[in-house]
Amino acid sequence: MAEPAAQAERAAGAEAPLLSVRGLARYFDASPPLLNRLLAGGGRRTLKAVDGVSFDIPRGRTLGLVGESGSGKSTVARLVVGLYPPTAGTIAFDGRDLASLRGARETAALRRRLQIIFQDPYASLNPRWRVRDVIAEPLRVHALLSGRAAIRARVDELLLQVGLAAADGDRFPHEFSGGQRQRISIARALASAPDFLVCDEPTSALDVSVQAQILNLMKALQRRLGLTYLFISHNLAVIRHMADAVGVMYLGRLAELAEARALFERPRHPYTRLLLATIPDLSLSGRPRAPVTGEVPSPINPPAGCSFHPRCPYADARCRRERPEPLAIAGGGLVACHAVAEGRLPP
């Protein structure tokens, strides 16, 4: 794992990364219940949601993770903030391995700096709490401020920062639209003054004009507060807008990792090319589109070799047999593809 890891470092930039992930894996037990297994005679089944993912995110930058359902991108998000323990691999934040933290105090001190925003602002806010209390919770949990006046002043400041009014703090989540609720989620995430935000499809539940408001807000906050983002989305245009570097995930693994501009202008992995071919053409140029075929196979039973080979027009015997590892390519970036490595892919 050491070799691609070093390459990942070079691909993502020279500065010391704020977040460094190496060989990250998370398996889930997807077996049928014991009784069914005994009666039907089946064994245990393992779902490899994330299977050997490595990347770095330099301070102040945004790594976008893109992929379809079942690609493991949301599992990566949850692993990074510690909602799941990893099955294998390491997550280092600001030079500290998260698994090496000892004691509640040390853990909390680091966790404070690492926050997450979820997709569904209807499900991620407690409907019985006033917005003020939702936003103040991290302040109280981490004992960052004491005294009602100080907490109140900080909550007011956070509300203004995300484009809401201080008076909105006294209302309940159901009184707000989807976009406003996502602003509340952002305010809550910012309450503990983190330097790293994991954004798991933060605008996927929103209408496009509201999405624009939230994306603009997130970019402005990143500039003002020097935030680092892990930004997860299935929407390539949103990723293009937000990310400095992009990782393309397929069935729990990174197919390609590159600077955003390079990835969109010159996609290398056949799956990246397929994804880009699916983007509707708003310029109405009438350019011919490569036909898109096939579906993402079940992650419980992924194909042998390169998991993309059944959909890949360039697959050969080696692709069906041997799993490709991410390799650095000329011009920067990592690509896990035998055809790219062997140079048998058309440019």
Add this chain to the structure above:
Amino acid sequence: MRAAALLRVEHLRVEFPTRHATLVAVDDVSFAIGAGEVLGVVGESGAGKSVTGAAIIGLIDPPGRIAAGRIFFAGERIDDLPAERLRRIRGKRIGTIFQDPLTSLNPLYSIGRQLVETIATHSELTPRQARARAIELLAEVGIPAPAERFDHYPHHFSGGMRQRVVIALALCGNPQLIIADEPTTALDVSIQAQIIALLKKLCRDHGMAVMLITHDIGVIAETADRVAVMYAGRIAEIGPLRDIVKQPRHPYTVGLMGSIPSLSGATERLAQIDGAMPRLNEIPGGCAFHPRCAHAFARCRAERPELIADGASAAACWLYAPAATGGHG
């Protein structure tokens, strides 16, 4: 255009009475779809696009009701037909495709049985012929090995394959019009592209007209001939695809187009329309968009604009009134 229209909606108004007030979900909407034409209806949540589609096929749940307006299909008025007559048009001559393929299919019946039942309802075919026709339809919508898949149940299929089955069901009666409400929204992007390609091919092969309801302008850009943009229960702008996407005129359409991130990555900041679409119980007077509009002037606050035609397209905006004052034209 008017004479040849397959579907014509005139001054449609749909109301939902509630305890406190009567909510107007669709307010004075008029448009037409020609034979073989794809009309994209685009708008954000609550704009009234799905309710418009449901009204055409008579699927407004009481106490909601069509309060005013008329709907003509192939020259025949259909909004006041008895339920049984309308049921025979819906399904046979007007097919429907909804967002979630799992809720459109009965989980207890094999897909073959559901297809045969639908075909038998709308034709005089023998069971053997209906089965052959069902397999033919499954092949047409791109289900591999249709004869084997015939006896499978909906849960055996992936989301994309299920949506193909739903499309096959919509085709059972050889419809002249398909109303597709967010047909690709629940699907992954690579499956979405396949379903769009399939819909386009079917339109071409069968000369079907489609009313494609979606929030996704990308899907519209790939498929539609004309586009209607809805806002707060009304059509803000309607016209040929190229006009709407390339030269939108209504400030809402302009904002909507500008808010889509571009793939060139050229813009640091997206154009943004501040605020949100009003709820149905607080739609402002005058132009419903005026509180969010950078160009609003006195007339916009006082008077509701009708669609003002210019060439092939029309925008409901006082900026384009022949005698507009204070607008930039």
